[in-house]
Amino acid sequence: MKILIAEDEIDLQQSIATYLERDGNVCEVASDYNDAAYKVDLYEYDLILLDVNLVTGSGLDVLKKLKKDKRDAGVIIISANSSLDDKLDGLDLGADDYITKPFHLAELNSRIKAVLRRGKYGGDDTITFNEIMVDTKSRTAYINGRALSLTRKEYDLLVFFLTNQGRVLSKEIIAEHLWGDNSDLADNFDFIYVHINNLRKKMTAEGAKYIKTAYGSGYKFIAD
Amino acid sequence: MMKEVRLIRKASQGFLLTSALLMLLSTVALYFYVKQLMQQEVEEELFSTQARIESALQLSKPPFSLPPVLEVEQVPEMGTEKVKDTIIYDPSQKEMEEFRELVSFKNINGKNYKITVRNLIVESEDILFAIILSYLLIILLVILIQFYFNREKNKKLWAPFFRNLQAMKTFSLSSDTPIPLEKSRILEFNELNKEVMMLTNKVRTDYKNLKQFTEDVSHELQTPLAIIQAKIENIINGDHLNDMQFEHLTSIQKDIQRLTQMNKRLTLLTKIENKQFVNLEQINITQLIEETVQNFHEISNAEIEFSVMDKIGVRMDVHLAEVLCNNLISNAIKYSPQEGKIEVSAKENSLTISNKGIQALEHPEMLYSRFYRESETVKSTGLGLAIVKRICELYGFTVVYSFEQNKHVFSIKFK
Numbered sequence: 001m002k003i004l005i006a007e008d009e010i011d012l013q014q015s016i017a018t019y020l021e022r023d024g025n026v027c028e029v030a031s032d033y034n035d036a037a038y039k040v041d042l043y044e045y046d047l048i049l050l051d052v053n054l055v056t057g058s059g060l061d062v063l064k065k066l067k068k069d070k071r072d073a074g075v076i077i078i079s080a081n082s083s084l085d086d087k088l089d090g091l092d093l094g095a096d097d098y099i100t101k102p103f104h105l106a107e108l109n110s111r112i113k114a115v116l117r118r119g120k121y122g123g124d125d126t127i128t129f130n131e132i133m134v135d136t137k138s139r140t141a142y143i144n145g146r147a148l149s150l151t152r153k154e155y156d157l158l159v160f161f162l163t164n165q166g167r168v169l170s171k172e173i174i175a176e177h178l179w180g181d182n183s184d185l186a187d188n189f190d191f192i193y194v195h196i197n198n199l200r201k202k203m204t205a206e207g208a209k210y211i212k213t214a215y216g217s218g219y220k221f222i223a224d
Numbered sequence: 225m226m227k228e229v230r231l232i233r234k235a236s237q238g239f240l241l242t243s244a245l246l247m248l249l250s251t252v253a254l255y256f257y258v259k260q261l262m263q264q265e266v267e268e269e270l271f272s273t274q275a276r277i278e279s280a281l282q283l284s285k286p287p288f289s290l291p292p293v294l295e296v297e298q299v300p301e302m303g304t305e306k307v308k309d310t311i312i313y314d315p316s317q318k319e320m321e322e323f324r325e326l327v328s329f330k331n332i333n334g335k336n337y338k339i340t341v342r343n344l345i346v347e348s349e350d351i352l353f354a355i356i357l358s359y360l361l362i363i364l365l366v367i368l369i370q371f372y373f374n375r376e377k378n379k380k381l382w383a384p385f386f387r388n389l390q391a392m393k394t395f396s397l398s399s400d401t402p403i404p405l406e407k408s409r410i411l412e413f414n415e416l417n418k419e420v421m422m423l424t425n426k427v428r429t430d431y432k433n434l435k436q437f438t439e440d441v442s443h444e445l446q447t448p449l450a451i452i453q454a455k456i457e458n459i460i461n462g463d464h465l466n467d468m469q470f471e472h473l474t475s476i477q478k479d480i481q482r483l484t485q486m487n488k489r490l491t492l493l494t495k496i497e498n499k500q501f502v503n504l505e506q507i508n509i510t511q512l513i514e515e516t517v518q519n520f521h522e523i524s525n526a527e528i529e530f531s532v533m534d535k536i537g538v539r540m541d542v543h544l545a546e547v548l549c550n551n552l553i554s555n556a557i558k559y560s561p562q563e564g565k566i567e568v569s570a571k572e573n574s575l576t577i578s579n580k581g582i583q584a585l586e587h588p589e590m591l592y593s594r595f596y597r598e599s600e601t602v603k604s605t606g607l608g609l610a611i612v613k614r615i616c617e618l619y620g621f622t623v624v625y626s627f628e629q630n631k632h633v634f635s636i637k638f639k
Contacts, residue, residue, distance in 0.1 A: 009447055009450075009451060011451045011454075011455070012447065012450055012451045012454055015451065015454035015455055015457075015458055016454060018458050019454070019457065019458055019461070022461070080443055080444075080446035080447055080450075081443065081446075100446075101446040101447055101449065101450035102446060102449040102450035102452075102453045102454075102480060102484055103450065103453070104453060104457060105453075105454050105457040105458070106457065153522055167461050168460045168461055168470075170460065170470075170473075170474040170477055171474070172474055172477040172478050172481060173457075173477070175523075176481065179522070179523055181485065181488070181550075182519070182520070182523060182550070182554060183481070183523075184481065184482070184485060184604075191522070191523045191524070195522075214470075215465065215466070215467045215470035215471075216467045216470065216471070217470070217471065217474065218460070218470060218474070
């Protein structure tokens with residue numbers, strides 16, 4: 001996939017690019033408003049990451065321009081402002097998703113894949129990995145065509161693993177993905193462990209042993 | 225403590241007090257002065273009568289008496305002349321009466337005469353009393369009228385002061401406009417206004433700057449935090465890492481998360497204080513708290529029990545209602561000992577949440593202060609209850625903490 005990262009903080013921009021390129025994506029970067037507007041005008045992207053506060057202008061203006069020109073790239077807004085208004089403004093203007101700084105790259109990756117999956121950018125509603133197939137529309141997972149009975153959290157966990165294959169996911173990242181702001185309560189009790197273990201058992205029962213432990217306390221979803 | 229009195233009342237009291245004192249003193253003075261005057265008058269009259277009688281006797285007219293007012297008699301010896309008060313029987317009134325009497329001795333044509341002239345005192349005393357009474361009545365009337373006019377005048381004079389005082393009472397730190405103080409024709413009032421204006425404007429800008437500072441810091445921290453977090457994730461996904469390094473890195477992730485949480489909460493606090501939540505919706509708090517508890521079941525072992533669950537309907541912002549329920553439940557979970565039961569009840573219009581505890585808080589008054597924690601054993605931002613308090617203040621709810629039967633109890637009374 002071809003992704004444009006419009007972010008004026010070079011360090012962050014590069015970190016995002018590094019992470020996404022590992023999945024075989026082609027990343028281009030824009031460090032200010034003019035750069036972003038220029039690139040958006042000239043090239044086609046599957047997805048654009050747009051920082052709201054670009055040095056020389058607003059990311060939202062780039063978004064307006066995209067929508068005016070009826071370009072069909074997916075757009076995820078990145079903002080340092082967790083305010084609801086910004087979020088609603090962004091989504092009203094036609095952004096596909098919205099993420100607040102600071103965020104986990106795994107979380108961003110997961111959101112990017114979700115946006116790309118949505119039919120309108122040529123993706124489909126399923127995620128396939130070897131014998132595993134997930135229908136994101138009906139929120140059901142199949143192994144060798146047999147439906148798994150998963151709880152809501154186990155399903156979310158599986159999709160998160162699938163979209164971050166081969167990545168080491170710490171419990172902190174997983175907890176935050178599943179419970180957001182309440183995740184600080186989760187690390188008092190080993191709840192993630194329980195959820196992961198349940199998912200693992202259900203998958204192993206069907207012969208799918210992909211959830212591996214990494215560095216003692218982290219997890220990795222990987223084919224042997 | 226000194227008793228406080230209203231300004232107008234105090235002024236009136238002072239006026240009445242001095243007036244009464246003046247009235248008393250002047251009446252006494254008047255009494256003695258008039259009395260003295262009348263006595264002189266009476267005595268003058270007695271002397272002139274005596275002189276007339278004397279000249280009549282010199283003209284060899286036969287002496288005559290008209291007791292009790294006039295008595296002339298021949299006496300063998302001369303005495304000394306004197307003026308005194310005496311009480312004798314007055315046949316015309318048929319009772320004992322008080323008289324002023326002048327007794328004088330005169331040698332006229334070789335004969336000694338004792339001439340006694342008297343004047344009824346009662347008469348002059350009646351006049352005296354009449355004078356005093358009229359004086360009292362007049363002065364009383366004057367004082368009353370003065371008092372009334374004074375009070376009205378004072379009220380009018382102080383009116384701008386009172387109106388400005390009222391305006392100052394409604395002053396709010398977070399208000400965007402200065403206090404609407406009224407200009408008056410009194411120099412001191414205007415000076416006072418100027419000073420108050422200056423002070424309040426200073427306080428307002430300071431407060432605004434402080435808020436802006438909090439907002440800016442929170443906002444500016446997000447980007448560096450994002451960079452650190454992104455870099456850590458790339459390190460974790462790089463090669464050549466050992467378990468120990470991984471542990472350290474995930475621990476840093478945890479701290480970043482704490483910072484992020486703190487930032488979010490500080491921003492939320494500022495937003496509540498800025499009154500940026502203006503969407504009011506009808507919310508069923510009871511249902512919301514049940515949903516919140518449901519969500520927490522996935523991440524917490526804590527046993528949460530519902531007792532009475534009356535429906536509580538409240539008009540407030542949805543997001544804030546969620547935050548309110550969330551913070552109360554998560555606070556109870558955090559500070560509840562393992563195995564400790566958490567109880568939730570909704571009765572009439574109060575929501576009560578309690579969790580077990582060993583002892584009451586040492587400083588319950590600090591409970592809602594930012595960053596206040598009684599124990600370091602629990603990881604928290606120390607902002608959860610401050611937010612609860614602010615939300616309650618915003619909508620006029622009351623939140624009460626108590627420690628009963630080894631339980632920390634939080635009770636929110638909705639309007």
